[in-house]
Amino acid sequence: MQDGSLLEVQEVSKVFGGLVAVHRVSFQAPTGKIMAIIGPNGAGKTTLFNTIAGLFPPSSGQIWFKGSKISGRPSHHIASLGIARTFQLLQLFTNMTVHENVMVGRHPRSHAGFLSTALRLPGAVAEEKRIREKALEKLALVGLESRANDTPLSLPYGQQKLLEIARALATEPDLLLLDEPAGGLSTREIEGLARQILDIRDSGVTVLLVEHRMELVMGIADWIVVLNYGEKMAEGLPSQIQNDERVIAAYLGDELD
Amino acid sequence: MTERKGIKYARYSLIGVLILGLAVLPQIITNPYLLSLFTFIAIYAIVGIGLSLLMGYAGQISLGQAAFFGIGAYASGVLTAKQMWDPWIAMVAAALLTGIIAALTGGIILRFQGHVLAVATLALTIIVYILLVQLEPITGGLSPGLPGIPRLSILGLKLNKDFHYFYLSWAALLVLLFLASNIVHSRVGRALRSFHHFYGGSEQAAESVGVNPTLLKVQVFALSAMYASIAGSIYAHYISYLNPSPFGIFMSLQLMVMVILGGLRSLWGAILGAATVMALGEALRAVVPMLFPKAFGEYQIIAYGVIMIVILLMAPEGMVQIPRIIWAALRGIRSKESQAPQLASEGVVAQRAEKGS
Amino acid sequence: MGFFDQLLQFALSGVGVGAIYAIVGLGFMIVYSVTRVVNFAQGEFVMLGGMVTATLYAAGVPLALAMVIAVIFAVLVGALMQRGIIHPARNASTVTLILLTFGVSIVIRGIALLVWTTDPRSFPAFSGEKSIAVGQAVVSPQAIWVVGTLAVLAVALYLFFGKTMPGKALQACAVNAPAARLMGISVETMALLAFALAAAMGALAGIVTTPLTTTSYDIGIPMAVKGFVAALAGGLNRIEGVLLGGLVLGVLESMAAGLISSGFKDAIALVILILVLLVRPGGLLGGAEAGHI
Numbered sequence: 001m002q003d004g005s006l007l008e009v010q011e012v013s014k015v016f017g018g019l020v021a022v023h024r025v026s027f028q029a030p031t032g033k034i035m036a037i038i039g040p041n042g043a044g045k046t047t048l049f050n051t052i053a054g055l056f057p058p059s060s061g062q063i064w065f066k067g068s069k070i071s072g073r074p075s076h077h078i079a080s081l082g083i084a085r086t087f088q089l090l091q092l093f094t095n096m097t098v099h100e101n102v103m104v105g106r107h108p109r110s111h112a113g114f115l116s117t118a119l120r121l122p123g124a125v126a127e128e129k130r131i132r133e134k135a136l137e138k139l140a141l142v143g144l145e146s147r148a149n150d151t152p153l154s155l156p157y158g159q160q161k162l163l164e165i166a167r168a169l170a171t172e173p174d175l176l177l178l179d180e181p182a183g184g185l186s187t188r189e190i191e192g193l194a195r196q197i198l199d200i201r202d203s204g205v206t207v208l209l210v211e212h213r214m215e216l217v218m219g220i221a222d223w224i225v226v227l228n229y230g231e232k233m234a235e236g237l238p239s240q241i242q243n244d245e246r247v248i249a250a251y252l253g254d255e256l257d
Numbered sequence: 258m259t260e261r262k263g264i265k266y267a268r269y270s271l272i273g274v275l276i277l278g279l280a281v282l283p284q285i286i287t288n289p290y291l292l293s294l295f296t297f298i299a300i301y302a303i304v305g306i307g308l309s310l311l312m313g314y315a316g317q318i319s320l321g322q323a324a325f326f327g328i329g330a331y332a333s334g335v336l337t338a339k340q341m342w343d344p345w346i347a348m349v350a351a352a353l354l355t356g357i358i359a360a361l362t363g364g365i366i367l368r369f370q371g372h373v374l375a376v377a378t379l380a381l382t383i384i385v386y387i388l389l390v391q392l393e394p395i396t397g398g399l400s401p402g403l404p405g406i407p408r409l410s411i412l413g414l415k416l417n418k419d420f421h422y423f424y425l426s427w428a429a430l431l432v433l434l435f436l437a438s439n440i441v442h443s444r445v446g447r448a449l450r451s452f453h454h455f456y457g458g459s460e461q462a463a464e465s466v467g468v469n470p471t472l473l474k475v476q477v478f479a480l481s482a483m484y485a486s487i488a489g490s491i492y493a494h495y496i497s498y499l500n501p502s503p504f505g506i507f508m509s510l511q512l513m514v515m516v517i518l519g520g521l522r523s524l525w526g527a528i529l530g531a532a533t534v535m536a537l538g539e540a541l542r543a544v545v546p547m548l549f550p551k552a553f554g555e556y557q558i559i560a561y562g563v564i565m566i567v568i569l570l571m572a573p574e575g576m577v578q579i580p581r582i583i584w585a586a587l588r589g590i591r592s593k594e595s596q597a598p599q600l601a602s603e604g605v606v607a608q609r610a611e612k613g614s
Numbered sequence: 615m616g617f618f619d620q621l622l623q624f625a626l627s628g629v630g631v632g633a634i635y636a637i638v639g640l641g642f643m644i645v646y647s648v649t650r651v652v653n654f655a656q657g658e659f660v661m662l663g664g665m666v667t668a669t670l671y672a673a674g675v676p677l678a679l680a681m682v683i684a685v686i687f688a689v690l691v692g693a694l695m696q697r698g699i700i701h702p703a704r705n706a707s708t709v710t711l712i713l714l715t716f717g718v719s720i721v722i723r724g725i726a727l728l729v730w731t732t733d734p735r736s737f738p739a740f741s742g743e744k745s746i747a748v749g750q751a752v753v754s755p756q757a758i759w760v761v762g763t764l765a766v767l768a769v770a771l772y773l774f775f776g777k778t779m780p781g782k783a784l785q786a787c788a789v790n791a792p793a794a795r796l797m798g799i800s801v802e803t804m805a806l807l808a809f810a811l812a813a814a815m816g817a818l819a820g821i822v823t824t825p826l827t828t829t830s831y832d833i834g835i836p837m838a839v840k841g842f843v844a845a846l847a848g849g850l851n852r853i854e855g856v857l858l859g860g861l862v863l864g865v866l867e868s869m870a871a872g873l874i875s876s877g878f879k880d881a882i883a884l885v886i887l888i889l890v891l892l893v894r895p896g897g898l899l900g901g902a903e904a905g906h907i
Binding site: 312318320365366369370371372373375376377379380383384387388390391455506510513514517521555556558559561562563565566569570 | 651699703709712716718719727884888891
C-alpha cells in the first residue's frame with residue numbers, strides 16, 4: 001500500500017447474480033483530499049460506494065483502510081474504524097429529535113453500556129454530557145443548532161441532508177463517504193454544500209463522494225475517478241477529466257455541465 | 258420549554274402520589290385477596306418492563322417471557338428448597354442463569370423478525386414447560402410439584418407476612434423501573450431506538466454510526482429475561498410452592514397483552530397494562546357468574562378473548578397514550594412527543610402500502 | 615418384534631401423523647404467503663372439523679354429509695375471522711396481528727369448551743378398523759386415508775396454483791400485491807380466499823385424523839405448533855417443502871415417543887423448529903424466493 005492514501009481499493013469486483021456491477025476497479029483516495037467518483041447512470045458508482053461502506057463484501061478484490069483490510073467486515077465495524085457515510089435516500093432516525101440523531105453519531109466514540117447507564121455511574125453521566133455537547137457542536141457546524149429539539153421530518157429537505165452529514169461528522173471520522181450529497185438540491189443549496197464539504201476537508205477529514213451533479217464535483221474535487229460499465233475509465237485532476245474525450249463520449253446521452 | 262417542564266412536574270408529582278399510595282395501601286386494604294392481587298400486579302409488571310424494553314425499544318417480539326419467569330422461579334425454588342442456598346444469592350444466580358440461557362437462544366432466534374420470531378419464542382415457552390414437567394427429579398413435575406420454598410428475609414427480618422411481599426415486589430418494581438428508565442434515556446437507549454424500522458429507525462443508518470444491532474438485540478433479550486427471572490424468584494418465595502402449569506403459553510400471551518395494552522412506547526405502560534389485565538381478569542371472575550350462573554371458566558375465557566380482540570382493534574397504541582392525548586387536547590396544541598410516533602406510523606403505513614401487505 | 619420392525623412401525627405411524635401436520639402446514643403457508651400473517655388460530659379449524667363432524671354424526675347425520683357440513687362451517691368461521699378481524703387490522707403492527715389471531719383462537723377454544731366440554735369425541739373410520747400388515751408392522755386403514763387425503767390435497771393445490779385463474783391470482787398477490795392490484799386482482803378477496811382455503815384444509819385434516827386419534831376441544835394448539843413447524847420447513851412457501859417437513863416431523867416424533875418417552879415427544883417438534891431456523895431458514899429445500907408458492 002502506498003503512503004499518503006487513507007483508503008486503497010484493489011481490484012474490487014462486485015457481481016449480483018449474473019450482473020457484473022463493478023469490474024476490477026482499483027484506486028487510492030489521497031489523504032486529506034476530496035475525491036469524487038463519477039460516471040453515467042448504471043456505471044456502478046453506488047455499488048462500489050456501498051462495497052467500500054461495508055454494506056456487502058466485494059465478490060473479489062480487497063479494500064484497505066489505514067493499513068487494515070476492511071473488505072468483508074460488517075459495516076458497524078467499519079464505522080468504528082473511522083469511516084462515516086451519508087445515504088442517497090435519507091436514513092434519518094425519525095423517532096428521535098434532531099439533536100438525538102446526532103448524539104447517536106457519537107456512539108463509536110463513547111462507551112457507556114447497560115450496567116453503567118442503568119446505575120447512572122458518574123463516568124456514564126459525564127460521558128452523556130459530553131455526548132450532548134459534541135453533538136450540538138456538530139449541529140452548529142452545519143447551522144442546525146436552532147432546530148435541535150425538532151423532529152427530523154419537520155426540516156426542509158436540504159437541512160435533512162445536512163443533518164445526516166452532522167450525524168456522520170459526530171463519529172469523528174477519518175474518511176467521510178458522501179452518497180450523492182447534491183441530489184435534489186437547488187444550485188444555491190449546492191453552493192452552500194460545497195463550502196461545507198471544503199470546510200470538512202480543511203478540518204482534516206478525507207472525503208470521498210459519489211456524485212452526479214457536475215457543478216459540485218468540478219467545484220471541489222481534488223481528484224476524480226470515472227467509472228463506466230463498472231470499470232475505471234479515467235482518473236485524474238478535474239481539469240484533465242473535463243477535457244478527456246472518452247469521458248465526454250461516455251456522458252453523451254447523460255448531461256455534462 | 259414550559260410545556261416540557263409541565264409534563265415533568267406532572268410526572269414527578271404522579272410518582273410521588275403513587276409511592277405515597279403504595280405505602281399506605283396495605284393499611285387501607287385489609288382483604289388479603291385484594292392485597293395479593295396488587296402484589297401480583299407488581300410481579301408481572303416487572304416482567305412487563307423487561308418485555309417493554311425488548312418490544313418497544315428494540316422492536317423484538319417475545320412470546321417467551323413465561324419461560325424465563327419459570328426458569329427464575331424454579332431456579333430460586335430448587336436452590337433454596339433443595340440445596341439450602343441463601344435466597345438472595347439464589348435469586349442472583351437464577352437471574353444470571355436465565356440471562357445466559359437467553360443470550361444463547363437469542364443468538365439463534367433473534368435473526369428472525371415478526372411472526373417467525375414470535376413462533377420461535379413461543380417454542381421456548383413450550384420447551385421450558387415440557388422440561389419443567391418432565392424433569393421430575395429436579396422440579397417435582399406436575400405432582401407433587403415443588404413445595405417448601407423458604408420465605409425471604411432482609412437483614413434478619415423474616416418476610417412471612419403477605420404485606421411484606423406487597424412492599425417487596427413494589428419496591429423491586431420501582432427500582433427496576435428506575436434502572437430501565439436510565440437505560441432508555443442514555444446512549445444505550447438511543448442505540449436501541451436507532452435500528453428498528455417499524456418505529457422510525459434505520460438498521461443501515463444505525464450500523465453506519467457503529468451501532469451493532471445483532472449484539473444489542475441479544476443483550477436486551479438477555480436483560481428482559483433477567484427481569485422475568487427476578488420476578489419469578491419473588492413469585493416463588495411469595496407463594497412458597499411451584500407447579501409448572503402457570504408457566505405456559507397463556508402466561509406469555511398475557512404478558513404480551515399487558516405490555517401492548519399499556520402502550521409500547523412507555524415503561525409505565527407495563528405497570529398500567531399489568532394492572533388493567535389483572536383487573537380485567539378479576540372483573541370477569543366477578544361479573545360473568547352473575548350473568549351466566551351455570552358456567553365456570555368457559556365464559557371468562559371467551560370474554561377475555563373477545564375483549565382482547567376489541568381493545569387491540571381499537572387502541573393499537575395502547576392506553577398510555579390516553580393521558581397524552583388528553584393533555585394535548587387541554588393545551589390545544591399537539592405535544593412534540595405525540596407527533597413523533599404519528600410521523601413514524603405514517604411512514605410505516607406508507608411503507609406497508611408499498612409492500613402490499 | 616425386532617428392533618428394525620419396531621422402527622418400521624414407528625416410521626409408518628409417523629407418516630400418518632406427519633401427513634396431518636403437513637396438511638395443517640399447507641394451510642399456514644397459504645395464509646402467510648398471501649397476507650404475511652401467521653394465523654395462530656389455524657389449529658382451531660382442525661379441531662372444528664373433527665368436533666363438528668363427530669357431533670353431527672352422533673346426532674344421526676350420515677357421516678359423509680356431516681363431514682361436508684363441518685368443512686363448510688370451518689370455512690365460514692375462517693371467512694368471518696378474515697373479514698371481521700384480520701382485514702380491519704391489516705395495517706396494524708405485527709405484534710397486534712399476532713395477538714389478534716391468538717385472541718381468536720382463545721375465543722374459538724372457549725366456545726368449544728362451552729359447547730362440547732372436555733370430553734373427547736370420535737366417529738368411525740371410513741373403511742373399517744382392520745389393520746393391514748406391512749412386514750411385521752401394522753397400518754390402520756384410516757392412516758391410509760390420511761396419507762391419501764394429503765396426496766390428493768397436495769396435487770389439487772399444485773394444480774390450483776399452477777393452472778387456475780384464482781390460483782394464479784393468489785400467487786400474484788403473494789409475490790407482489792401492489793402489482794397484482796394494478797392488474798385488477800382484488801387483494802382483499804384473495805386474502806379472504808386464502809383464509810377460506812386454509813380453514814377448509816384444517817377442517818379436512820381434523821376430520822381425517824379423528825377416527826385415529828379422537829379429538830377434543832384443545833387439540834388446536836399442538837396442531838398449530840406442529841403444523842407451523844411443517845410450514846416453516848417448507849420455507850412458508852413451497853408445497854413440497856411443507857410435505858417433507860410434516861412427514862419428517864411426524865416420523866421423528868413417533869420415533870422419539872417410542873424410543874425415548876412420550877412426554878418429550880412434543881418437544882421434538884420444537885427442537886426441529888429451532889434446528890430448521892438455525893440451519894436452513896429458507897426451508898428444508900432451500901432457495902425459497904420470497905412469497906412465491
